[in-house]
Amino acid sequence: MTGLVYGTNLIVTLMLAHLIASILAVEWRNLRWSVFALMAQSALLVGIFASFAFLFPRATHLWGWVAAALVTKVIVIPTLLLTYLKRLPEREVRPVVGLRLSLALVLIMTVIFYRLMHTYVEFVAPTTEALGEPVRSSLAIAFTVFALGLYVLIARRDAIKIVIGIVLLENGVHLSLISLAPTLVETTILGITSNVVVAAWLLLYLTGAIYREWGTTDTAKLSTLKR
Amino acid sequence: MPASITPMQSDLPWLVFVLPTAVGLFILLVGRFSRWLREGVALAGLAATFVVSAQVAAAVLHGHVLTAWGHTLYVDGLSALMEILGSLMGAVIVVYSIRFISHEVTGDPASTRRRYTTYYALLLLFIGMMNWTCATNNVIMLWVSLEATTFATAFLVTFYWRRESLEAGYKYLLLVTVGVTFALFGCVLVYTAAVPLLGGRAGEALLLTSLGKVAGEIPKNIALLASAFFIAGFGTKAGLVPFHAWLPDAHAEAPAPVSALLSGIVIKVGAYALARTITMFSGYSAVVVFVAILCSASMLIGMGLAFVQDDLKRMLAYSSVAQIAYVVEGLGLGTYLGIYGGLFHLINHTLIKALLFLSAGAVMYATGTRKISELSGLARTMPVTAFCFLVGALAIGGLPPLNGFWSKLTLFLALGDKGLLWAAVIGVVTAMMSVACFLMAAYKMFWGAYRAPAFAAANPHAKEVPASMWGGMVALALLCVSIGIYPRLVYPLLDSATRCILSILGR
Numbered sequence: 001m002t003g004l005v006y007g008t009n010l011i012v013t014l015m016l017a018h019l020i021a022s023i024l025a026v027e028w029r030n031l032r033w034s035v036f037a038l039m040a041q042s043a044l045l046v047g048i049f050a051s052f053a054f055l056f057p058r059a060t061h062l063w064g065w066v067a068a069a070l071v072t073k074v075i076v077i078p079t080l081l082l083t084y085l086k087r088l089p090e091r092e093v094r095p096v097v098g099l100r101l102s103l104a105l106v107l108i109m110t111v112i113f114y115r116l117m118h119t120y121v122e123f124v125a126p127t128t129e130a131l132g133e134p135v136r137s138s139l140a141i142a143f144t145v146f147a148l149g150l151y152v153l154i155a156r157r158d159a160i161k162i163v164i165g166i167v168l169l170e171n172g173v174h175l176s177l178i179s180l181a182p183t184l185v186e187t188t189i190l191g192i193t194s195n196v197v198v199a200a201w202l203l204l205y206l207t208g209a210i211y212r213e214w215g216t217t218d219t220a221k222l223s224t225l226k227r
Numbered sequence: 228m229p230a231s232i233t234p235m236q237s238d239l240p241w242l243v244f245v246l247p248t249a250v251g252l253f254i255l256l257v258g259r260f261s262r263w264l265r266e267g268v269a270l271a272g273l274a275a276t277f278v279v280s281a282q283v284a285a286a287v288l289h290g291h292v293l294t295a296w297g298h299t300l301y302v303d304g305l306s307a308l309m310e311i312l313g314s315l316m317g318a319v320i321v322v323y324s325i326r327f328i329s330h331e332v333t334g335d336p337a338s339t340r341r342r343y344t345t346y347y348a349l350l351l352l353f354i355g356m357m358n359w360t361c362a363t364n365n366v367i368m369l370w371v372s373l374e375a376t377t378f379a380t381a382f383l384v385t386f387y388w389r390r391e392s393l394e395a396g397y398k399y400l401l402l403v404t405v406g407v408t409f410a411l412f413g414c415v416l417v418y419t420a421a422v423p424l425l426g427g428r429a430g431e432a433l434l435l436t437s438l439g440k441v442a443g444e445i446p447k448n449i450a451l452l453a454s455a456f457f458i459a460g461f462g463t464k465a466g467l468v469p470f471h472a473w474l475p476d477a478h479a480e481a482p483a484p485v486s487a488l489l490s491g492i493v494i495k496v497g498a499y500a501l502a503r504t505i506t507m508f509s510g511y512s513a514v515v516v517f518v519a520i521l522c523s524a525s526m527l528i529g530m531g532l533a534f535v536q537d538d539l540k541r542m543l544a545y546s547s548v549a550q551i552a553y554v555v556e557g558l559g560l561g562t563y564l565g566i567y568g569g570l571f572h573l574i575n576h577t578l579i580k581a582l583l584f585l586s587a588g589a590v591m592y593a594t595g596t597r598k599i600s601e602l603s604g605l606a607r608t609m610p611v612t613a614f615c616f617l618v619g620a621l622a623i624g625g626l627p628p629l630n631g632f633w634s635k636l637t638l639f640l641a642l643g644d645k646g647l648l649w650a651a652v653i654g655v656v657t658a659m660m661s662v663a664c665f666l667m668a669a670y671k672m673f674w675g676a677y678r679a680p681a682f683a684a685a686n687p688h689a690k691e692v693p694a695s696m697w698g699g700m701v702a703l704a705l706l707c708v709s710i711g712i713y714p715r716l717v718y719p720l721l722d723s724a725t726r727c728i729l730s731i732l733g734r
Contacts, residue, residue: 126446
């Protein structure tokens with residue numbers, strides 16, 4: 001029993017760090033550092049997956065998640081981002097919302113969203129296990145990270161930042177997937193994780209082409225078709 | 228079709244998506260060496276896929292559903308319908324593209340060869356991914372393969388590699404990827420809720436066929452939340468308002484045959500996914516009414532925006548927003564008549580909108596413009612295109628005796644049956660708006676007084692397009708007319724598809 005308590009404490013610590021890394025990835029205006037923050041965020045996610053795997057030794061598929069997430073999220077996607085960044089401006093396009101205001105917004109949003117999800121978790125928890133710890137906290141974190149990703153997509157104009165936003169979004173979904181459905185089979189794990197890699201790669205490829213054509217990574221300037 | 232549906236082990240379910248995928252990869256590897264290795268192989272691949280789909284349909288019509296790889300692949304009437312439509316439209320589009328694309332692309336031979344190769348390879352890969360979506364029985368793989376269809380078509384949208392097409396492709400990829408992520412949440416919720424209901428057998432809870440059986444026992448709040456996620460996610464792919472922002476740009480900036488593919492097949496993949504998911508929860512009247520409201524908004528906003536467009540392809544694109552709403556509205560009702568009407572309109576809209584986009588492409592091919600205000604009197608020089616566009620315009624408005632009439636009528640009856648008379652009225656109003664909008668455009672472009680100036684001076688030789696292009700258009704127009712005159716042509720497959728959806732739900 002004490003093992004479970006320690007395990008739960010470890011997971012909660014990892015989750016808090018995961019949340020802080022997410023906020024850093026959202027707010028860091030130097031894109032290279034933002035990618036490093038994303039890398040740390042993903043590494044912590046892998047840590048959470050691994051501790052789930054220790055906690056539920058019967059769910060052997062969790063190790064598949066750990067491996068797939070390690071390869072795709074910690075290695076492949078950040079490498080892709082850093083490779084494309086070599087050809088693109090390293091400084092983020094000035095966002096609509098200034099740094100201080102944005103940071104305040106994100107912190108407030110995070111706290112409120114986390115509290116709400118934690119308190120009213122029965123609204124999204126399909127099973128009784130999901131009402132107890134550590135699933136409850138991890139669901140709350142998952143939805144908060146998802147919301148952070150959405151915030152990036154809405155408030156930011158830089159194409160690279162938008163890819164980072166999508167990765168955050170997907171990381172949130174994957175965390176909820178792990179917490180709710182630890183018994184998922186390997187093929188689906190492979191499908192889901194490789195999907196994000198392809199999405200990120202194609203978006204970066206198009207971003208590169210747009211930069212060559214328009215000389216900017218500012219998505220707000222992509223408005224020839226608006227009428 | 229026999230009353231009972233019996234499962235049968237078969238190789239067809241995997242063949243139907245592995246085959247076009249393999250052909251697509253083959254073209255990607257060797258397509259640059261000769262046009263036969265691109266266009267010829269693409270056409271042969273689609274013909275083979277069509278044969279396999281026809282075999283699937285034959286088995287389905289004999290009362291079987293085909294399963295493979297355990298139960299992870301499951302092909303029933305609905306899948307057969309989508310697969311036949313996909314390979315048929317794919318073949319028409321490939322034949323049309325041969326002349327259309329070579330007319331549009333100039334540049335050094337090596338790079339054009341590379342672009343053609345990617346074009347035909349992606350077309351085949353898309354058909355492969357779509358058939359995978361229609362063959363899988365795994366709710367998460369449904370999401371994965373649906374995403375893969377977006378990836379396969381993104382670079383078809385950006386084919387011209389101009390500013391506008393890059394912008395349209397970027398928006399398409401970004402918005403659909405983000406939108407569809409919501410559907411993954413829905414899949415996760417439904418799956419997790421179903422595990423305890425199925426006695427903890429996790430593998431089984433992934434299967435759509437098992438989910439359908441326990442969907443009624445899933446807690447109400449989870450069912451409603453999951454439905455909302457499904458509608459937002461797969462609705463983005465289908466192009467429903469308010470998730471339609473990607474649709475007009477992508478349709479307008481893609482090459483015309485790709486627009487025909489997008490409107491004809493790609494958005495139908497979203498409708499297919501909705502048919503597999505939200506029908507599970509059509510027992511809740513909240514879901515039915517929510518879908519009806521969203522679809523009515525789509526119809527009015529889509530058709531309203533179509534009215535004010537001067538760009539022919541944008542007009543067609545906005546009309547797709549309105550027309551896909553008919554399909555989804557029918558599916559959302561969850562009754563036999565509703566699903567039947569929705570699927571009937573799915574077939575009809577595929578044929579009609581592909582016909583209209585290909586005709587628009589023919590106009591662009593001959594005149595180099597797609598502005599309705601710059602065109603006039605084309606019927607004199609392009610009689611075949613004029614005829615095809617007119618058939619499409621009348622059919623999409625739902626005028627008898629064309630195919631659009633029957634599907635819309637079925638749908639209105641189904642809506643009335645369910646007590647949603649207001650939605651039926653909105654549907655009728657939208658249909659009338661479509662007739663007005665399309666006839667006006669057709670009149671201006673093909674029959675309006677021959678206002679020579681700008682365009683005629685620049686293009687004195689606007690003449691009919693080559694037979695490889697109008698051949699496909701005429702075939703589609705004839706299909707529209709024949710289904711209109713003799714709707715029983717598609718009845719067996721539609722009936723089977725509808726009953727297969729209902730039988731998964733145990734109704």
